[in-house]
Structure formats: structure tokens, C-alpha cells
Amino acid sequence: MSRRQNANDENLSWILKYPNEFSHEDFESQHMHILKQEQFGQLKESDEILNGQLYTFWNGTLEYSKFILMPNLLIKVTIQNGLLQIPQSQFNQNGATYYLSLSECTITQKMIQHRSQQAFGMLLTNSIGTTYLFFSNFVTFRTWYKQMKQFCKLTGFLDKYKLGDKVLPGFYTCTKKKKKTQYTVQIYKSDDFEQCQELEDAVYNEIQILRSIKHQSLLELKRVYQNNKYLFIVYEYYKGDTLFNLLNSNLQLHEVQIASIIYQILQVVKFLNQHQFYHGSINPQNVLINSQHQMLQITLINLSFKEYKVNDKLDWILNRAVESFLAPEIFEGIAPNISTDIYALGCVLYFMTYYDSKKYEFQIKNEDKDFYNVMDNFEIQNTRIDESEQQLKIGFQQNQSKSKVSSSQLDLLRKMLQTDASKRLTIKEATKHHWFVNVKSKIKSLKVERKRKKPLPSLRTIIELREMSEMDVRMTIIQQQQSGLNALHSMNSKLQSTPSNTKRTLIYTQQPSKLSQFVAKNEFDDDYEIPDEELYLEVPVINRKREPKKRPSNIILL
Template sequence: MDVKIKDSFFDDPETTTFWVNNGLPNQDQILQMQDSMYIQKENEFCKRTLGIQNHYLLYFKKQTAQKWVNLDNATIEYVKHQSVGLGIRISKHKQCFEFFGDVEPWYNYLRQYCVQRNFSQSYTLLKKIGQGNFADVYKATNKMDGAEYAIKCFRKNKLKENVDRLSMIKEISIMKKIQHESVIKLYEVYEGDDCLYLVLEYLRGGELHQFMKKSPPFSEEKCSKLIFRILKALYSIHQKGILHRDLKPENIMLRNKDDLDNICIGDFGLADYYSPSGQYLFTRCGTPGYVAPELLQDKLYDFKIDIYSVGILMYILIAGKSPFDGKDYDDVVMRNYYAKVKFEDCKLTEVGMNFLKGLMNKNPIQRFSAEEALNHPWFATENSNKACQFKIRKQNYVLKKLGHCELQIKQFSAISTQFSPKSSLSSLSPYCMTKYNLDESPQTPNSPSAQFAISTPRTPGMCKLRPVRRSQFNLKQI
């Protein structure tokens, strides 16, 4: 069958092969799906056994997996043949593979990893609710069940440079990998001729930033409950080897209006997998006034840069102002660079002040980790750990240090059936990798390095957006 394959934004221009014939995935792991399918060979159809192991499609011969393909960001679509009926076409690197049979359960599993076509068949865009340099965000409904979603629409002609493609691939990979109640959910990815569509959960409550503007400074008890929820999410993110790198009130959302008990971390446009050698797609990034000093100082950094950002947020919640307030932008950068903080402006109990200084310690070695912070007596005093029902392993050395004072089916066309993202038979995979960490653990990805200070403005994938200044850090001026 002659097939014309559309170019895909996600194709690697340096790769032209579809199947990998060596280094098979771990065959001892359980297959999520396995079945005999019809494959066309030399104008005839024959039966072959296929299997799915996480995000790999395996091709079997005589009960042995002969070859495989990584399905991350491959394109998937339904096809129909007059002889064998409904099938699936998977395209990657301008190559494709088709199989036919009982494919509907396969499609609804594979779409959590793959990129789909025909966005307009599944969703109706209602109104624009946000705008940025690269993307617009729309409120939309699913045509099958009417459920509401936020659609982050990236204009492909704005993503021309290779670094933009790599950044998009990484952002999607990271969002698919994180499954936590306090992290925005990515359900599906679509690609059209002009745009990429990220289907995200619709958050009605707006930004924490907007809530704080109309709210007086938080009480210590109210602050502790919010900070605890953010640290819970960060602990999960860090456990997966991921740094957020842009935590601030604009990127923390409320699922419902004025409901601080249901917050959500969003915008992973600057997130990356931790690299001990400091090899990141963007090395110096974030928002001055909300970042750790070691990031501005061009030093190696780790997960604790996010902890420092949580400390800044806590300071703002209690004091009602930024710890790095300055007369202009350069003054803010300088204060942030040297970590000049007037802790006396925060009215806290002794244990609360100990906690804040542990989060904002300018020495990252002495700064709390997410786990250490969650076990701090400040949360025990406020009973937040019981209220949130969060249990985490206690470490004696930590406590000692603290003691010393530190989818219903619907047919969209003659050949297309699929589930709504929220009612899908299979949940999103908790583990999704790009080619940059396929052969290595998430803690040591082979990410491209950036030689210069690079910033990529992005719009948060959520129900409300506001323009955010992400600046290049010219360290020679400091």
C-alpha cells in the first residue's frame, strides 16, 4: 500500500529508520498488550504477533521479540482497508507501520504516548483565555462527552529553531511522566498542519498570583498548609529526576476559585531532567526575584533550586512583599544574586523562622531538600501532615539537625472511535522518555547543553495566563 506520510514536527531529521533491531527492551517485564494482527507483506496480509511494553511496540517472530520502536511522539492515526477493516498507522521519522485487527483498545492505550491527528474531530475551541509569544490557550470541550479542557496551541512557524523543537519534546515528555494530584495533567497531544495542541486539564481558579493580589498576608497556619502541598508535589517531581526551575505564584494554579486546598503546579516549559554535570537545554533560566542564587551565579545546581523558590513564595505570603524588592529590574537581579534577605520583615514563630531560613539558605548544601522540609517540626506544629494525610520516611539525622536549630466510545467517522481523555480505559503512563534519556536514567540525561543564557517565553498551560518576563541573565553586568 502506497502511503504518503506527512512531515511531523517531532521527527528527528538525522534519523531515517523506524525499527530498532538490537538492544531490545527488558523482555522480563510484563507486556501491557499482546495480540495477533494482520500485517501487509508483499501485497498480502499475514498474521504477526505484536506487543506493547510501556512505551515500546514490539514485533515478535516465533515468540521472540525481533525488533521494537519507541512510541514517544510517534504519530498515530486510524486507517481502513477494504479487505481487513480497521487498522492503525504509526509514523515516525518519515517511516510508517500499519497493522489491522481488534485495534481500538490499542489505539486508546497508545495515544497516551503518541501524537494524534485530526484535532478538530475531537474538540471544539470555545474562546481564547491566554496568549504568549509561542502559544495561545483556549477553553475547549470534548465533542464526545462535553468535558472542558484547556488547549495549549503552539504555532509551528514560531518554533523554527532546533532548540525550540527539543524544548517542546522535553516539556511534553516531562508532563507525561509526572502524575500527581498537585501537578497539571496533560491528557493528549495533537499535531495539525500549522499548530501543535496540548490537551490539559481546565483549571477554573486562576493563578495564585491573582489570589494573593486581593488577599492580605497569610497567617502562619494558612501558609503552612499551602507550602506543604507544594512541597508534596515537588517531592514527587524530584523523585522522578526533574527540576521545575520556574516556581512562582504565576505558575501555581487553583483548580477552583479561592480554593487553596486544591492547588496545582503548572508551566513546565523550563523544566529539565537533573544533570550532575550541568548539561541542560537551558542552563540559566527562570524569573529573577524567584530563583536560587547559585543559578544566577552560574554554578552547578540541583533540585534545591526549587526549594529556594518555595522559600521565596513563603516569604511573600507572610510578609506581603518580595524578599528582593528593588527600585528597578537590575536591582532585583543584584539582590537575588547575592541573596540579600531581610528575614526580620517576616513575622514568624521561632520554628517558622527556622523553617524559612532552611528553605532560603544561600548554601545549597545546607539548604533543605523536599524530604527534609516535609519532615520539619513546623508542619507537625500546625498538624499539616495529618490534615494532608501525607506520610514520608523519617530520617534520624534530619530530625537531629532540626533539633539543633536549623472513555465512553463514540464514532467520529466511519473508521474512528476513541475514548475521552478523562474516561480512558488506561491511565496516563507515569514514565515517558525522550531520545535524550532513553538510554540513561532520568538522573543523568544526555541533554544538549546551552552555551549562552537562553530564555524561552512560554504561556502557562492552564485556564488563565498573564505575560511573564523571563530574561536572559547577563552575568557580566553583575
């Protein structure tokens, strides 16, 4: 529910006597965007946070105007209609309404004082210029500032945090100096954004998405900071490793663990699609395995969501994503969507099923280059799936199958890798696939066996499992070999630019789907049956974490 603020603020016209306190260019102009008529409908999907009368510079004058704060949006309504009402009724579509996308703005505080008079200000700076907001009441100022800074970029990261070790490509630990609280920070070079606008768009879209929704398998975003050289995205503290690095260290996954990973990713994809998003870059480098919990818990990172229009270039997808994980229809001009996410997840399942790290040992130099070297040589070979099915058939006939791959796993694999998007599994069909039902039965049988026989060793994390057969899983755990992480001595030595492939150009030629085209309207009925929560868990089964509550408001991507 929104709150009305600052309705009877005292006149602040006296601050005009101090022109040196402001940028002349910012004073003489305005830096907000006009809200287009077709964007009004999106506002109905979001909740109002604050509203009130605020002072701002507007084309050379000091205006006392109505402002509304919504998730990621600051809206200025220039036509006054008396008392404040609910947002959608107060926007006059025939008049001018302006907005700022707060995720693109850096927010700073400014105070102006003359004798007994005080003005408390906020500066919202984006690539166009700076918008000033002023308050005479400190309590009102703090209320607005506290709400707005959760959507804006802040300054002074290195003053507030101590940077630690590199834990993942582009990710580092950091500690808040005052409270000694640990966080994880992702760092981008500003130069990389200047060289690739699509990268900047994707990063800011991810920031907006993570501020809009919350899920146990998505990192919780805390704050965003920026200086002249870097963008710092602060997340909750996370300890784990990428699925690729684990597989590359000779980790052998049991079928139950593979099913749990795939099922959890499916749940995230479904969740994103329910909010009209897709991931866009599902691959083993963007799947993290959490090492802080006994249960097997995954996290998806590096969302590459973008809203495409007809004739938009798809260069970002072609030149940044892993080519072998791209669905065939993308090369025909179809933009990414939930169906292409399903295909990419099929590639992840194929990778976990058949990847042999020993084949690439000679290429292991550093984790970033190693990943791209392996991906450059990775391809889906249907003949390998055929061979696995043939081995299962022969083993079944001889009643002595030793295959680690089940027929239901291969069936899901084929259906997710269907090159014809119209025949590919939907998200609902994938989550209800009989492989997950079969694996659930295996988990239950393992639980019964544990009661009759010697209990399983403690499975602190999936990282502790090394080269196990289906029988060995009950008896053997090889201790994880921890590799020391060297302290980083300077910022420049820490940050590596993302490797890029040879640039190609492709135009989005077909009218895409709104995501609903790929998923029926009733695709996610709450009452349909899915495999139970055991598929989230590592054997032995541990009670699942309580599902985090969804944030009340959706952020608007304008």
C-alpha cells in the same frame, strides 16, 4: 497484565497491489530507532500493555513481525523466539530491537478495501517519517488503536473542540462539541519549537511525565493534538488563577494559607523525586490556586524536566527560567535537581512573605509582561529577613509583637535559601520542619475558637480573601472582583510567544547527581511522621480529597 493480540491474522500481502495508497519513501525505508543495550534495563521498570504479530513495511517489504506496546513505547522485535514471553526475557541484546517513542508520533487511521478484503491500518508519523501497521481484524485493530492513542498525538482538535476564553498564560477553556464536556487546553506554536529545541524537549518531557504519573496537585492530561501550526495539550477542566496574579491583586495571605501552599508544593516535589523527576521551574506563575473547591488546593504546571549529561549546555535554564529563582550552583554548571527545586520554593516563600504589589502598579499592562517585569526586579535580600527577625525579637521583649511573620517561618526560609547546596534542607527535613507543626497547632486553636464564638464566614476560595490581618480573618471577607474574560476571535490573536531573555550560554561541567545523590536512599520511608493533612486545607478545615491512585506503569524517557 499484557494481552496477546493478532496471533493468527490472515495474510495481507494483497495490499502491495495498491502502492498509491502509501508513501514510496516510507515504503522503502523504516523510521524506528535502535534500542541501545543500556536502555534495556529501563524496560524492566515498565509494564507491557499489548503484544502480538503485526504487518508493517520494512525496507521495501511487507513484514509480519512481533510488536510490544509499553507506556509510550512501541517495540519491534526482529528476532523471533517462539511463544511470546515477558518483555525483558524476549529482547535479545545481541540482535536488533527497534522502538518508536509514541509521544513524538501523530496517529491516524487508514482503511484499504478491495472487494471482500479489508485491511485496517494505523499511521505513526514523526519528524523522520511514517511507520505503517496493518490488521485484518477490526476488533484487534480497535484494541491496539485505543491503547496507542493515549500516548500519541491526535489530529482534528478544532473539529472536535470549541475553543473558549483565555484563563491563564497559554491556557484556554475548550468544550468537546459532541458531549459538551469542558476541558482546559494549553496551546503552543510550532514555530516556537523550531526556534527553541529545548522548549520542545521540555514540553514533550512534561507530556510523558504526566502520562506516567498522577497526583492531585498535577493537572490530569487527557489528550494531545497537533496540526501544522499548533500543539494542543488537553487537560481536565481547571478553574483558578496563578499565585502571582492573586498576589498582584493585593491578596494578603494569612500564615496558615502560606504554610499550606508551601507544604503542598513540597509534597509534589517529593512525589516527583520519588519517580526520579524534578520540576525545574517553580515560581509564582507556575503555581495555580484552585477556585473550584472550598479547601485551599494548589496545582503545579509547566514542568521543565530534562536529563542532562556532562558538557550539555544549560542555555534552556538560563534563558527561560526566572533567574532570581535559580539556585546558585546552577551558575557553576550543576544541572537542576530536587535541591534546586527546594531553593526555588524558598524563593516562592520569600515572594509570598515580602512581595508588595503596589510597588509595581505602574507596570501592570498585561499579565505576561507584568510577571517578567516584576521578576526582572525581584531579588532575595537577606537584610529583610534580618529585619523581620529583629522586629520579632523586640516585640517578644516588649510582649507586643504585631509581626505577621513567625520565627519558625523565617527559619524555614533561611534554610531553603541556603546558597551552599550541601547545607540546604532536604525534602524530608523541609516537610518535617517545626513551622508546619506550629501552624497545625494554630489551625486546631482556630477550630476550638470557632466552636465557642461566631463561626467563620464561608471561605469558598482563597481568592475571596483580601487584605486581612490575623484577627480580621475571623470576621471579614471582601468579595472577589471578577474581571471579564473577552472572547477570542481568532487563533493567532490568542497565542502569545513566551518572552525570552538575552541569550547566554553555560556548559554543564560537573557530573550530576542522579537524583539519589541529593536524597538518601531511605529519604522517603513510608513510616516517618509528617504534619497531618490539615496543612492541605483552608480554614475552616474540610475533609481532604481522596488521594488519586498512581497509574500502574512508568513511562520510559528514551
